[in-house]
Amino acid sequence: MLPVLKSNVAQGQLYLIVTALLIEGWLQHKNGHLKTASLLWGGAIALKIFPAIILLYLILKKDYRTTAFMVAAVIIISILPMAFMPGHIILNYYSEILPRLMVGEINDPYATVYQSFTVLCRKTFVSDKLLNPENTYHNPILKSLFSLIYTSLLLAFTVIINKKEYDNFIKFSIIVFIGVLISGYGTFYGLILLIPLLVALIKNGNTTFVIAAIVLCVALVLPVKYFHNLPLLAQFPRLYLFITATLFISYRYKLHYYASAGMTILFVPLLVLSNINLPTHIRNNYYLTIQPNLLLYDYAYTPGQLHLKYITDAGIKEGIKLTTDSMCRDSALKVINGNIYAGELQITNSGCRKLKPMRINSKQIIYLSDEDRGVGFYTLRLAAYPNSKI
Numbered sequence: 001m002l003p004v005l006k007s008n009v010a011q012g013q014l015y016l017i018v019t020a021l022l023i024e025g026w027l028q029h030k031n032g033h034l035k036t037a038s039l040l041w042g043g044a045i046a047l048k049i050f051p052a053i054i055l056l057y058l059i060l061k062k063d064y065r066t067t068a069f070m071v072a073a074v075i076i077i078s079i080l081p082m083a084f085m086p087g088h089i090i091l092n093y094y095s096e097i098l099p100r101l102m103v104g105e106i107n108d109p110y111a112t113v114y115q116s117f118t119v120l121c122r123k124t125f126v127s128d129k130l131l132n133p134e135n136t137y138h139n140p141i142l143k144s145l146f147s148l149i150y151t152s153l154l155l156a157f158t159v160i161i162n163k164k165e166y167d168n169f170i171k172f173s174i175i176v177f178i179g180v181l182i183s184g185y186g187t188f189y190g191l192i193l194l195i196p197l198l199v200a201l202i203k204n205g206n207t208t209f210v211i212a213a214i215v216l217c218v219a220l221v222l223p224v225k226y227f228h229n230l231p232l233l234a235q236f237p238r239l240y241l242f243i244t245a246t247l248f249i250s251y252r253y254k255l256h257y258y259a260s261a262g263m264t265i266l267f268v269p270l271l272v273l274s275n276i277n278l279p280t281h282i283r284n285n286y287y288l289t290i291q292p293n294l295l296l297y298d299y300a301y302t303p304g305q306l307h308l309k310y311i312t313d314a315g316i317k318e319g320i321k322l323t324t325d326s327m328c329r330d331s332a333l334k335v336i337n338g339n340i341y342a343g344e345l346q347i348t349n350s351g352c353r354k355l356k357p358m359r360i361n362s363k364q365i366i367y368l369s370d371e372d373r374g375v376g377f378y379t380l381r382l383a384a385y386p387n388s389k390i
Helices: 002-010 015-030 034-047 050-060 064-083 087-102 117-125 140-164 168-182 189-204 207-221 237-252 256-273
Strands: 296-302 305-312 315-322 333-336 339-342 354-360 364-369 379-384
Touching (some): 015 168, 015 189, 050 140, 064 087, 117 140, 140 168, 140 237, 168 237, 189 207, 237 256, 296 354, 296 364, 339 364
Antiparallel strands (some): 333 339
């Protein structure tokens, strides 16, 4: 746990605060201080999205009063920044940034470092010439279907355990853990959230609980970077350890047969689909074949050269790509409400940010886009100019 703690401090993360708010909220709720608990939990949800799963804990307890208090606390805390920041910035966060975060559009949605089932499904079923070049099969519906089955199994597991378990702290800590498992953004520093579950399992002393705690500890110290170059399904060891710990927990409640069957039904098709030759369909409207840094934010053209500007850990850097393409400004090209127009004709149709459209080789449009990436993590994409085809 010490490396996780150091990671939080070194990167200035809020997970330590979120963990403290969650635990203190549970203690206040246990002692009957419902409004204080609601305020603490509301603060945790306002800081990070996933603690909203606490709503499930309260609903299963039929504590609708605290649920209402907590929802009110989230709303109040969320609008407080309007007193210090322009309203349009807050509105932009809730109308654009938050919805994209909810569907997993982070800086690199294919990064196996996140060790989540969402990333595993995306790597398996969603092609991306730049971020996921190994996959040539594109079927987002299958990705959504597998993710839905996985989430449903975990939520069903949580509901059943809450009916069988009498220890409220175990109930609470398991729900927080399930929130981590469901999240598509499983960071190393976020593992600090396992503290409540580890304490609950070890304190209980049940043999299968202690084994589950040991498995979780292995997951905490496992260096997942050594698995990145292995076959796809072998790249997610922390995810599998989390699922293994879940199975040990389920054994305590005599649910292991159902849990094992559910995970088998889920992972066997994944294993098969990832090892057969699926129909090739590579999505690609990228201009660049290699992008050395995800934070591309601007570009400029001079004859024979494309100047690319990146934000890196060391500051702003500029790269030069040699090109035989010809580019020029076109006064007819405009960005309106996040989409590119050529005069009155709409060229693109996606809910992402686009900047600086230019004509390229007369027949195409080149532009900055953060589609299917984190907000503001741009790359260069192409679109057909009216009456032309890419």
